[in-house]
Amino acid sequence: MMGRSASCDENGLKKGPWTPQEDQKLVQYIERHGHGSWRALPKLADLNRCGKSCRLRWTNYLRPDIKRGKFSQEEESTILHLHSILGNKWSAIATHLPGRTDNEIKNFWNTHLKKKLIQMGIDPTTHQPRIDIFASLPQLIALASLKDLLESTTHLILDDQALRLQAEAARLAKLQYLQLLGQSPNGIADMEALNLISSSVPNSSQFSLGDATSQQLHQYPTPLPHLLDPQVPSSFQTSVNSEIGNCSSFTMLRQGDNQTENSSSWILPSPNIPPTAIDTSLCNASSSSSNNGAASPYWPELYFDNSINIMHEIS
């Protein structure tokens, strides 16, 4: 590979958080002379930092045109849209968000948007509904049914044998679910999703995976009412129920629900958008530019209006 710049810890250069004095020196120097060569800058500006650190500090924090504060709904939508096309091309995404840095967008994605998508049952990498999670529904439904059945008869059979049966059933269901996750190509994302699902379910600790043998089924809440994220509107849930295995007609609206946080409207393409057409026009095109081939046929129609322009910019 090509040569690489010297590491910042050479020559005892300072690392870590910047002091106001250092900031001042950097800003004053760049205002007077421009940054020029980043490698030469620290010496010229009397900073005991490496050039890389100076560049990062300037581009991510000190630049005068940086917009700080919360992301607006419009910005959030733009990021989602662009990520669905570009994948983790944060710098490319940042060029469409004036005043926002790639680092800021990346952090916002990792801490907010990614979780939001997972909670909504959407794979944050592909931006497609997570049918692998839905595929595990039968196991969980079976668990719920068994629980209901047992509950209805608990007053008749409360002896140790019944409790052992419950525990064994719960254990088997969990093992099945673990096997399912193990077979999934999205293993890690699945675990994230599971954690998120668990975190959104009251008493969800009872669904933890580490203590399968010790749990007893009668402790479980009825999973079904919670299984689909309560934050996901009913129109989506209904659609999910009827469209498992046929995701082409997903419709997802998130308008006027009881989200407490500052959420934007979430709209998945309506059935009148032929996914295959979008696949060929966008997904294929983006696969060459995106590391993950992360392209989605499942984002709002309005997002696609300027997609062609963006794709032109990419190429």
Add this chain to the structure above:
DNA sequence: AACACGGGCAACCGCGAGCCT
């Protein structure tokens, strides 16, 4: 009041691309 925990974010690290000699 003290401690533990988790989320958010700034900063660092390693790699690859582009340019120059």
Add this chain to the structure above:
DNA sequence: GAGGCTCGCGGTTGCCCGTGT
């Protein structure tokens, strides 16, 4: 064409602070 230098990008780390116990 090979090798060196610089810059920029994306992934990751670790600190800080708010919140819960």
